[in-house]
Amino acid sequence: MQDLLYFSQQLINGLTIGSTYALIAIGYTMVYGIIGMINFAHGEIYMIGAYTALIAITGLASLGVAWLPVILIVALICAMLVSSSMGWAVERVAYRPVRGRHRLIPLISAIGMSIFLQNYVHLAQGSRNIGFPALIEGGFNFGSGDGFQMSLSYMQITIFITTLICMTALSLFIARSRTGRACRAVSQDLGMANLLGIDTNRIISATFVIGAALAAVAGLLLGMYYGSVDPLFGFIAGLKAFTAAVLGGIGSIPGAMLGGLILGVAESMTSGYLSGEYKDVISFSLLILILLFKPTGLLGKPEVEKI
Amino acid sequence: MRTSVKKLATAVSTSVALMAAGQAAAEIQIGIAGPMTGPVAQYGDMQFSGARMAIEQINANGGVMGEELVAVEYDDVCDPKQAVTVANSLVNDGVGFVVGHLCSSSTQPASDIYEDEGILMVTPASTSPEITERGYELVFRTIGLDSMQGPVAGNYIASQNPERVAIVHDKQQYGEGIATAVRDTLKDQGVEIAMFEGITAGDKDFSSLVTKLKQADVDYVYYGGYHPELGLILRQARQADLDAKFMGPEGVGNKDINTIAGEAAEGLLVTLPPAFDQKAENQELVKAFQDKGEDPSGPFVLTSYTAVQLIANGIEQAESTDPFEVAQALRSGTFQTPIGTVEYDEAGDMKSFEFVVYEWHSDGSKTPVN
Incomplete structure (x- = not known):
């Protein structure tokens, strides 16, 4: 019983972190699916989302707003707005002018953008860790009094539910809406879609905006869950989310979700049963193994060209 | 194109001329x-504020052998790679004496360069024993060693008769070094160590670690590392209802841990150098800091002040600005400083340095426990 509770606790920890990896991974995978480039600045967009949410929360607190739903919704909207405009601007400034050139050029431009945004936040917000207020506290406890107690916090539940809502909304959007259909068309053949009268520039911008908005959701959730933000916080999360996207099959949206969850659970199980020191060793070995035996990732479609 | 090359050439020659002029003036x-x-910049603030104050006061009292001290400041971001770059630019700038670095992992690679290039280094904060273990002539410190701090923490935990103790560290030179010293002390005292594990510095998610600590049912957790990670561990442990006492080295003892951990920082135990700013003989100096709007209570403020003072005293005793002669003077002399009487052994360590256990509070204050 004790062992089962311990296992479930580690599973919950893993799924929580995995679902936020998935939210960030969507941004990588959608952009790759459509224009075949890796947007390395995506982790920074996520970090900016977290900072914006924190600024909004602090601002509201100083105005005397104390009702939690209002704070959360305003913070979420601010974060999504700022991150989306950032995502849009990044595409306009750094990627559109070099689109269609050699594949390395947008990649280098993306890395440059990532370094720029990181250092911009360093300058604007300082490089210290800033504490994020714990807005959602408490949770359920399972297990007997003196043995190991499993806890499922309200924060973790919030993360699951929000992720679920975002993912469902995104899948519906891609499957049902006009823009979603255009996205699919552009990802199949950009040139042809252009010939058929789809405004591909608009669709590409939309992809960046959607990815950035989801990253902002993840930024707010993870900021609250962990409790602190710093300017380098997007880099590591971005790397993990990128891994999740590749693991699931880059270009595939269900793949990003699956990859995120697998990576999160693999990390927490390694920390839980082996040692935290081997966390990254195991997750990246997993990545190498999957790429060796299934180079397109778990749910990826085979493609002729890859970066 | 040609004009821009010309402009560049002019700019270079002007700056060379300026540098030469700088060296010609009577300054040290x-x-x-x-x-x-970077993530531990608040410790850097302590170091810079202490060292600047010392330079200011020494200059106000007529300088060293009639020459003025001039501070040249470098940012190493607590990154070993950056520290090497900084050390090289110090060499290029012709600086003979360094107060720094702060992080042990930066001090170590930088000290190789200083020793080779004949620059005297006094670190006000690096506690890793390895730094002075290599028989270097020009390396000194104004702080104790992990091998002194670890036993203080280990003995304190052992004196509380814990049932099971977990030791966690950040796999860096400082964190792992001190965690190992604590583990060895606890083992000697016969305390059961349930866990000895590393985490990755910069990580944010410690839920798995906290779950593991809960499962192991430990009553003491010692963390070797800095405050950004411990702050998050404390916060996540509190959310998961982990009932254990946490303890850390002086690297976790600053007010930023309160902004990260909030209420969860209450009751954290920290080994720190004694509060030099509370000593009666330092009150005048404390007031000088307060008049400037600076806080002298950080653990590295007065150690940095002392580092500058020792360099100045060394130069005066040696009657030379040659780093090797100054090092000789430091090894043979006895100095009265704000951190007490300083005497050096052959390795460049202070012959005695005391650490004290403090209890940290959620408002950022601390009270001694023993």
């Missing part, structure tokens, strides 16, 4: 190298 340059930015 003191390098201050530490993190101005």
Whole structure:
């Protein structure tokens, strides 16, 4: 019983972190699916989302707003707005002018953008860790009094539910809406879609905006869950989310979700049963193994060209 | 194109001329190298404020052998790679004396360069024993060693008769070194160590670690590392209802841990150098800091002040600005400083340095426990 509770606790920890990896991974995978480039600045967009949410929360607190739903919704909207405009601007400034050139050029431009945004936040917000207020506290406890107690916090539940809502909304959007259909068309053949009268520039911008908005959701959730933000916080999360996207099959949206969850659970199980020191060793070995035996990732479609 | 080359050439020659002019004047340059930015910049603030104050006061009292001290400041971001770059630029700038670095992992690679290039280094904060173990002639410190701090923490935990103790560290030179010293002390005292594990510095998610600590049912957790990670561990442990006492080295003892951990920082135990700013003989100096709007209570403020003072005293005793002669003077002399009487052994360590156990509070204050 004790062992089962311990296992479930580690599973919950893993799924929580995995679902936020998935939210960030969507941004990588959608952009790759459509224009075949890796947007390395995506982790920074996520970090900016977290900072914006924190600024909004602090601002509201100083105005005397104390009702939690209002704070959360305003913070979420601010974060999504700022991150989306950032995502849009990044595409306009750094990627559109070099689109269609050699594949390395947008990649280098993306890395440059990532370094720029990181250092911009360093300058604007300082490089210290800033504490994020714990807005959602408490949770359920399972297990007997003196043995190991499993806890499922309200924060973790919030993360699951929000992720679920975002993912469902995104899948519906891609499957049902006009823009979603255009996205699919552009990802199949950009040139042809252009010939058929789809405004591909608009669709590409939309992809960046959607990815950035989801990253902002993840930024707010993870900021609250962990409790602190710093300017380098997007880099590591971005790397993990990128891994999740590749693991699931880059270009595939269900793949990003699956990859995120697998990576999160693999990390927490390694920390839980082996040692935290081997966390990254195991997750990246997993990545190498999957790429060796299934180079397109778990749910990826085979493609002729890859970066 | 041609004009821009010309402009560049003019700019270069002007700056060379300026540099030469700088060296010709009767000044002694003191390098201050530490993190101005990055995750542990608050410790850097302590270092810079202490060292600047010392330079200011020494200059106000007529300088050293009639020459003025000039601070040259460098940012190493507590990053070993950056520290090497900083050390090389110090060499290029012709600086003979350095107060720094702060992080042990930066001090170690930088000290190789200083020793080779004949620059005297006094670190006000690096506690890793390895730094002075290599028989270097020009390496000194104004702080104790992990091998002194670890036993203080280990003995304190052992005296509380814990049932099971977990030791966690950040796999860096400082964190792992001190965690190992604590583990060895606890083992000697016969305390059961349930866990000895590393985490990755910069990580944010410690839920798995906290779950593991809960499962192991430990009543003491010692963390070797810095405050950004411990702050998050404390916060996540509190959310998961982990009922254990946490303890850490002086690297976790600063007010930033309160902004990260909030209420969860209450009751954290920290080994720190004694509060030099509370000593009666330092009150005048404390007031000088307060008049400048600076806080002298950080653990590295007065150690940095002392580092500058020792360099100045060394130069005066040696009657030379040759780093090797100054090092000789430091080894043979006895100095009265704000951190007490300083005497050096052959390795460049202070012959005695005391650490005290403090209890940290959620408002950022601390009270001694023994």
